[in-house]
Amino acid sequence: MIPARYAxxxxxxxxxxxMSCMxxxxxxxxxxxxVDAGFPMLWLGAWLSSWAVAFPAVLVVAPLTRRLVARLVVRPAD
Known part of the structure; x- marks a missing residue:
């Protein structure tokens, strides 16, 4: 198992x-x-190169998105 600090x-x-696969x-x-016989290999190449960009992008953008969402939602009163 992977330690929780890496969640x-x-x-x-x-x-x-x-997401990059889809x-x-x-x-x-x-x-x-x-129908192109080379479709699976084309897709694999496109996926791997897009994943190489998507993974670091998610790591950078996710905290910013969480902060934006926190500002946009209404929290219930205690």
Whole structure:
């Protein structure tokens, strides 16, 4: 098991991996069409390069997003 102190990094790794996989799959499908025999390798290449950008981006943007959300939501009175 992974120590709890790495939870934010693990969350960012999983989130960025899944999101970049989906987005790169859709973009590759639209650009190359799934009938292309090379589609899986095109998708894999697109996914890996996009994940390399998405993971550090998530680590930087997530704290900013949490602060923005905290300012935008109404908290219930105690």
């Amino acid at each position: 934010n990094v693990l969350f960012g790794l999983i989130l960025s991996g899944l 987005v790169s799959g859709i973009a590759t499908f639209r650009a190359a069409e799934a």
